[in-house]
Structures are given as structure tokens and as C-alpha cells.
Amino acid sequence: MNEQDFLAAYDPRAYPAVAVTVDVVALTIRDGAAHLLLIRRGEQPHAGLWALPGGFVRPDEDLVAAARRELAEETGLDGEPLRRVHVEQLASYGAPDRDPRMRIVSIAHLAFAPDLPDATAGTDADEAVWVPVAELTNRQLAFDHGQIVADGLERARAKLEYTPLATRFLAPEFTIGELRAVYETVWGHQLHAGNFHRKVLSVPGFVESTGASTERGGTRGGPRARLYRAGDARLLHPALLRPAREETVR
Amino acid sequence: MNEQDFLAAYDPRAYPAVAVTVDVVALTIRDGAAHLLLIRRGEQPHAGLWALPGGFVRPDEDLVAAARRELAEETGLDGEPLRRVHVEQLASYGAPDRDPRMRIVSIAHLAFAPDLPDATAGTDADEAVWVPVAELTNRQLAFDHGQIVADGLERARAKLEYTPLATRFLAPEFTIGELRAVYETVWGHQLHAGNFHRKVLSVPGFVESTGASTERGGTRGGPRARLYRAGDARLLHPALLRPAREETVR
DNA sequence: TCGGTCACTCTCATTTAGAGAACATCTCGA
DNA sequence: TCGAGATGTTCTCTAAATGAGAGTGACCGA
Numbered sequence: 001m002n003e004q005d006f007l008a009a010y011d012p013r014a015y016p017a018v019a020v021t022v023d024v025v026a027l028t029i030r031d032g033a034a035h036l037l038l039i040r041r042g043e044q045p046h047a048g049l050w051a052l053p054g055g056f057v058r059p060d061e062d063l064v065a066a067a068r069r070e071l072a073e074e075t076g077l078d079g080e081p082l083r084r085v086h087v088e089q090l091a092s093y094g095a096p097d098r099d100p101r102m103r104i105v106s107i108a109h110l111a112f113a114p115d116l117p118d119a120t121a122g123t124d125a126d127e128a129v130w131v132p133v134a135e136l137t138n139r140q141l142a143f144d145h146g147q148i149v150a151d152g153l154e155r156a157r158a159k160l161e162y163t164p165l166a167t168r169f170l171a172p173e174f175t176i177g178e179l180r181a182v183y184e185t186v187w188g189h190q191l192h193a194g195n196f197h198r199k200v201l202s203v204p205g206f207v208e209s210t211g212a213s214t215e216r217g218g219t220r221g222g223p224r225a226r227l228y229r230a231g232d233a234r235l236l237h238p239a240l241l242r243p244a245r246e247e248t249v250r
Numbered sequence: 251m252n253e254q255d256f257l258a259a260y261d262p263r264a265y266p267a268v269a270v271t272v273d274v275v276a277l278t279i280r281d282g283a284a285h286l287l288l289i290r291r292g293e294q295p296h297a298g299l300w301a302l303p304g305g306f307v308r309p310d311e312d313l314v315a316a317a318r319r320e321l322a323e324e325t326g327l328d329g330e331p332l333r334r335v336h337v338e339q340l341a342s343y344g345a346p347d348r349d350p351r352m353r354i355v356s357i358a359h360l361a362f363a364p365d366l367p368d369a370t371a372g373t374d375a376d377e378a379v380w381v382p383v384a385e386l387t388n389r390q391l392a393f394d395h396g397q398i399v400a401d402g403l404e405r406a407r408a409k410l411e412y413t414p415l416a417t418r419f420l421a422p423e424f425t426i427g428e429l430r431a432v433y434e435t436v437w438g439h440q441l442h443a444g445n446f447h448r449k450v451l452s453v454p455g456f457v458e459s460t461g462a463s464t465e466r467g468g469t470r471g472g473p474r475a476r477l478y479r480a481g482d483a484r485l486l487h488p489a490l491l492r493p494a495r496e497e498t499v500r
Numbered sequence: 501t502c503g504g505t506c507a508c509t510c511t512c513a514t515t516t517a518g519a520g521a522a523c524a525t526c527t528c529g530a
Numbered sequence: 531t532c533g534a535g536a537t538g539t540t541c542t543c544t545a546a547a548t549g550a551g552a553g554t555g556a557c558c559g560a
Contacts, residue, residue, distance in 0.1 A: 017267060018268065018269065018270045018307070019268065020268045020270060020344070020355050057268070057344065057355075059346065059353060060346050061346065062344065062345055062346065063342060063343075063344040063345075063355070089341055089342060091339055092313060092339060092342045092357045093313075094270070094307065094312065094313040094357065095312055095313075096309065096310050096311065096312065103309060105270050105307075105313070105355070105357070107342045107344065107355070175538085176538080176539090177537075177538070192517095192518070192519070192520090193537080193538075193539090194519085194520085194521090194538090194539075194540075194541085195517070195518065195519080197538075197539065197540085198517095198539095198540085199516090199517085202516095216526080216527085217525070217526035217527060217536090217537075217538090218526080218527075218536070218537055218538090219527075219528095219536095220526095220527070220528080220535080220536050220537075221525085221526050221527040221528070221534090221535060221536040221537065222525070222526055222527075222535095222536050222537025222538060223524065223525035223526050223537065223538055223539085224525075224526075224538085225537080225538055225539090226538080226539090237494050238491070238494075238515095238516080239491075241488070241489075241517090243518095244487050244488075425507085426507080426508090427506075427507070442548095442549070442550070442551090443506080443507080443508090444507095444508075444509075444510085444550090444551085444552090445548070445549065445550080447507075447508065447509085448508095448509085448548095449547090449548085452547090466557080466558085467505085467506075467507090467556070467557040467558060468505070468506060468507090468557080468558075469505095469558075469559090470504080470505055470506080470558070470559080471503090471504060471505035471506065471556090471557055471558040471559075472504090472505045472506025472507060472556070472557060472558075473505095473506065473507055473508085473555070473556035473557055474507085474556075474557075475506080475507055475508090476507080476508090488546095488547075491548095493549095
């Protein structure tokens with residue numbers, strides 16, 4: 001322990017300043033494809049690259065509150081629609097050189113939002129755009145945001161297995177088919193409609209019936225579907241497991 | 251946005267300083283009971299209370315590296331034994347009032363260690379003690395460390411379901427019975443020995459046989475058991491699921 | 501030497517998941 | 531208006547995984 005470390009043990013101000021930010025991996029599903037909220041950076045470093053929405057945590061603000069505030073500022077969301085967005089902490093990123101300006105530790109958050117109307121111009125939501133996740137492959141993101149997004153997507157896939165959070169991508173009332181589409185989009189492969197139906201209805205507290213049905217059948221035909229809303233379960237038991245993915249296991 | 255916020259958007263130093271620390275929830279299993287590494291605080295605030303080992307992140311140090319360093323300092327571990335300890339990020343805690351002195355954001359980490367000899371006196375590992383987790387109920391920990399420990403224990407229980415990390419609580423070679431004891435301790439209930447045995451051997455990459463057996467039977471009788479070491483799987487598939495816990499689901 | 505413990509294997513019943521199909525209802529275009 | 535095709539929902543059959551119980555034999559300590 002050198003002298004600086006020794007002093008710092010008593011007074012962290014003996015170290016160079018550290019800044020704490022939040023970044024948000026906000027996901028939604030639009031036109032059957034996963035979309036991610038991104039901002040085009042206007043300034044150095046990484047000017048012109050896409051980056052996650054985020055910013056400094058304010059002195060009187062909890063971490064999740066900061067993430068919600070950033071999300072609200074960038075999307076123009078507020079009130080009930082904002083309340084319907086699920087936000088949770090994802091992980092923290094603090095490699096010493098992740099930002100060339102200074103030591104910045106970012107507390108990344110993960111958000112699941114229903115398909116929202118685009119932020120109206122004139123609000124703070126200047127540059128935020130919902131970008132299809134599929135377009136991100138090989139596209140460079142600012143800082144370590146590529147890694148953060150990858151971690152967020154993997155977390156999202158896992159969360160759908162054992163939580164009912166898939167419903168957060170949908171309107172308050174939804175059909176089993178719409179719910180299945182969420183799973184297929186996030187997991188990236190087709191599911192057996194009949195088995196999915198059976199499973200969803202068999203997991204206690206996942207969905208509850210509204211008694212109503214859709215006004216019309218699907219755009220390409222088919223009968224009207226029954227409408228459900230999210231149930232009171234916070235965890236799915238037994239979980240909906242993804243098929244084995246041998247490659248990721250080892 | 252007030253003027254301070256406005257300035258801070260460009261220069262975080264316009265805000266009061268924020269400090270970043272790491273705290274470590276280090277778990278081990280000793281005498282068939284889960285133990286947690288704690289330190290008795292010598293100074294205010296919370297002098298005399300038990301607290302998690304932790305400290306400030308140094309300028310050139312990654313977050314996990316800081317956690318490993320703190321763990322090493324407090325346990326006196328080093329080299330190969332330290333390398334066998336599993337350390338992963340748990341979550342970040344940043345409520346504005348969690349430390350009365352200043353705004354401190356703590357990146358909590360979770361560590362799984364094999365049963366280690368107690369830190370020898372004379373090292374830096376002054377005050378760190380392995381405390382049985384069972385003794386913690388109702389005992390007050392410093393700051394929000396009670397919540398951090400609770401989150402860490404829940405994460406540990408979940409991790410044993412879908413990762414082979416239970417092996418990190420054991421020596422490099424272990425018997426199925428010892429592995430089962432880890433699960434029983436962390437999950438807090440008995441498992442069916444025969445079914446557990448079948449399951450562990452059927453999950454690809456969980457354990458691999460050494461070909462050897464223990465020198466002697468168990469202390470209370472029974473045959474010599476075959477020895478295994480950890481396999482190459484990073485995820486267990488299919489997972490070892492805990493029995494349903496109805497109460498935690500809703 | 502004996503009772504008891506434990507590793508390991510096996511059987512059987514139950515539950516859960518995978519696959520395919522039946523059937524009714526609906527949309528859309530011919 | 532009619533028919534093709536799509537979809538929601540339910541069912542059947544099979545395979546796989548799990549829970550529970552028991553048997554066998556090695557081993558310890560008394």
C-alpha cells in the first residue's frame with residue numbers, strides 16, 4: 001500500500017475523481033423485431049457513433065431512478081406509459097480505460113418497453129432512435145456499449161425463461177399468440193404454438209383471462225383470440241426453458 | 251434541469267464527489283454450514299457492527315480486480331488458492347443516503363471459496379472472520395450490507411441451479427456426496443441422494459471422473475466413494491432445479 | 501463380529517415437454 | 531359469394547425428466 005492508497009483509505013478524495021453514470025439498454029419489439037434505443041453522439045469522444053442513452057447520477061437520486069429519468073428524457077415518456085416500462089439493474093462497467101476522459105463507472109440498466117410511438121420532436125428526446133437489434137451486428141457502438149448491449153440481450157433472453165416480463169413488451173391486454181411472438185423474437189427461434197399455449201396457461205400466475213376476445217381475427221386470417229393480462233406471479237414456476245444451446249454451454 | 255444539473259451534464263465535477271467502492275459477499279462452507287466473511291468495524295459510522303469486506307476502487311483497477319484484492323487482503327489468500335475462488339459481480343448499491351459520510355456507490359461482488367484455513371495472524375487479514383450465515387438472522391449489519399448479503403445468498407442459490415459453481419466450494423477432487431452437501435447447505439433442504447447422483451452424472455460436463463476413490467469410507471461408515479473433478483461445462487443443461495417454493499413466487 | 505451409514509444402482513409412477521394433427525373461425529382475394 | 535390459407539385452441543401420443551422407494555454391498559466404529 002503506497003501513501004496515496006493509505007490516505008485514500010481514509011479519504012477517497014485523495015484519489016482522482018470517479019464519475020458514476022447510468023446507461024440504459026432499452027428494448028422494445030416493433031414489427032416483429034427487437035429494437036434498441038440508441039443515440040447518435042454529437043461530441044468527442046466517439047462523435048458520430050451510436051451510444052446508449054445515459055448520464056450522470058444526480059446527488060439525490062437512486063440508481064434506478066437515474067435510469068428511469070434518462071429513459072424518460074430520451075423517449076419523452078411520462079406518467080402511466082413510463083410506469084409500464086420495466087427497468088432493472090443490469091450490471092456495472094468500470095474498466096479503467098473505458099472512457100478516455102476520466103474514470104467513469106457506469107451502472108447499466110435493462111428496460112423492457114411496449115411498442116411506443118416515436119418520441120415527438122420538440123421534447124428533450126432529441127436524437128434517440130429505436131434501432132433494430134439485427135442491424136447492430138458488426139456496427140460499432142461507442143465506448144464498451146457493444147458489450148453492455150450483448151449482456152443486456154442475454155439477460156433479456158434469460159429473464160423470459162423464469163419471469164413473466166415478456167408481458168412488459170405488450171399492451172395491458174394481449175393474446176397468447178402475441179406473447180409467443182415476443183418469445184420468438186427475443187429468443188430468435190420459432191416455438192410450437194400448441195405447446196406454448198398449453199405451457200403459458202399451466203404456469204400459475206403467468207396470465208389471467210380477461211374474458212374478452214379480440215375484435216377481429218388476425219390480419220392474415222384465423223379466429224378471434226382470447227385476451228389475457230399479466231398475472232400476479234413474479235417468477236414462473238416451472239419456468240419456460242429455451243431449447244438447449246449446446247454451443248453456449250461449454 | 252437546474253443550473254447545477256446543466257453544468258454537470260458537461261462536467262461531473264460540478265456535482266459533489268461520488269466515491270466508488272467494492273464490497274464482497276464471500277461464502278464458504280465449513281462444518282456443513284454456510285459461512286460469510288465479515289469484518290467488525292472499528293470506526294464510525296456503525297462502529298462495532300459487522301460489515302462486508304470492501305474498500306475503494308483504485309484508479310488503475312478493474313471492478314472485479316478490486317474485489318479480488320479486497321478478498322486477498324482480508325483473507326490472506328494468494329496465488330493458487332486465491333485463483334480457485336470464484337468471484338463475480340453481484341449488483342450495485344447506490345441509495346443516496348446509504349452512507350452518512352458521502353455519496354458512495356458500492357459494486358457488490360459474490361465469491362465462492364472452498365473451506366479455507368483461517369487467515370493467519372500477522373498478515374493484513376486483521377479482523378476478517380468467517381461467520382455462520384445462520385447466525386446473521388436478526389443481527390444488524392452495517393450500512394445496507396444486510397440487503398447485500400440477502401441478495402448474494404439468493405443469487406448463490408440460483409447460481410447452483412444452472413451453473414457448476416457448487417464445485418467451487420470444494421477441493422479440486424470431490425465426491426458426489428460432498429457435492430450434494432453443498433447443494434443441501436445452500437438451498438437449505440435435503441435432497442434425494444439417489445436422484446441427485448443420477449442427475450449430476452447425467453448433466454454433460456458437470457463433473458468428470460478421476461478414476462480414483464477416497465482412501466477411506468466416511469467417518470460414520472459407508473464404502474469409499476468415487477472422486478470427481480469439475481467438468482468443462484459453464485452452464486448446466488438441463489439445470490438442477492430447486493423444488494418449487496410457492497411463497498417466493500408471488 | 502455386528503449394527504448402522506453411505507455410495508451407487510435400479511424400478512416404478514408421475515410429471516413435463518416435443519411433435520403432430522384435428523377442427524373451428526376468421527381474413528382476403530378471386 | 532366462395533374457397534384457400536392462416537391462426538387459435540384443444541387433443542393425442544411419445545419421449546424425456548423427475549420423485550420416491552428400495553436393494554446391494556463396502557466400510558466404520560464399537
